[in-house]
Amino acid sequence: MLELKDVTKIYNPGSVTEMCLFEKFNLSIEKGEFLSIVGSNGSGKTSLLNIICGSIPIEGGEVRIGKRSIDKMKEFKRYRKIGRVYQNPAMGTCPNLTLLENMSLAENKGRPFGLGRAINKSRSNYYREQLSVLGLGLENKLYDKVGSLSGGQRQAAALIMSTLTPIDFLILDEHTAALDPKTAELIMQLTDELIKAKKLTAMMVTHNLRYAVEYGNRIIMMDNGNIVFEKAGAEKEALCVEDVLKIFTDISIECGN
Numbered sequence: 001m002l003e004l005k006d007v008t009k010i011y012n013p014g015s016v017t018e019m020c021l022f023e024k025f026n027l028s029i030e031k032g033e034f035l036s037i038v039g040s041n042g043s044g045k046t047s048l049l050n051i052i053c054g055s056i057p058i059e060g061g062e063v064r065i066g067k068r069s070i071d072k073m074k075e076f077k078r079y080r081k082i083g084r085v086y087q088n089p090a091m092g093t094c095p096n097l098t099l100l101e102n103m104s105l106a107e108n109k110g111r112p113f114g115l116g117r118a119i120n121k122s123r124s125n126y127y128r129e130q131l132s133v134l135g136l137g138l139e140n141k142l143y144d145k146v147g148s149l150s151g152g153q154r155q156a157a158a159l160i161m162s163t164l165t166p167i168d169f170l171i172l173d174e175h176t177a178a179l180d181p182k183t184a185e186l187i188m189q190l191t192d193e194l195i196k197a198k199k200l201t202a203m204m205v206t207h208n209l210r211y212a213v214e215y216g217n218r219i220i221m222m223d224n225g226n227i228v229f230e231k232a233g234a235e236k237e238a239l240c241v242e243d244v245l246k247i248f249t250d251i252s253i254e255c256g257n
Contacts, residue, residue, distance in 0.1 A: 034215065094146060
């Protein structure tokens with residue numbers, strides 16, 4: 001289980017632009033859950049992910065995995081058990097390296113580096129097998145530089161790379177937002193299949209309300225650092241996009257947006 005307990009996050013503390021986003025914020029994600037997170041810009045969605053991954057510090061509270069507190073753990077150490085796919089396909093890959101080199105780096109995440117060869121060509125067939133399930137022909141592009149691939153191909157590769165090592169949590173940070181509609185649909189389907197096949201616990205921030213409703217088994221809506229709407233299990237299955245859109249619109253009107 002992943003738990004945020006009484007988390008407080010203050011931006012620019014002590015300055016005239018000081019802003020408290022989270023004040024004693026609580027959230028628990030059970031093992032095997034696929035949680036969708038929606039909300040307007042500035043509601044705290046990405047900040048929540050950054051706190052979990054250790055990208056930004058907190059002023060109070062705890063982040064726990066099971067019974068272990070990780071809020072003092074370095075970001076790179078957290079990524080040993082966390083995979084993350086970003087909105088920008090360029091952020092999850094190295095454009096000047098080949099796909100083979102990218103896959104090899106991803107598979108060695110968290111391992112100590114010595115003076116041996118960084119690229120293990122004997123793993124090429126394994127990488128091809130992993131990429132072939134995408135149906136994008138990437139298994140035939142191992143020696144192409146990742147920067148030459150399309151945005152959808154790079155995002156699909158980043159998705160596979162994020163799960164090459166054994167992880168407990170998959171963090172999806174608006175990972176379809178920069179893609180065209182057809183490619184976004186494909187990436188969402190692949191994401192869902194991957195989460196189910198590897199039995200991952202996943203958190204997905206998205207502005208696409210249909211994806212939030214159709215995928216996963218739990219949904220929350222955030223506003224000003226608070227959870228203002230939540231459904232799980234059968235209640236979530238009964239949701240339709242119009243239900244969520246109405247709540248989203250009502251909140252926006254109340255806030256003057």
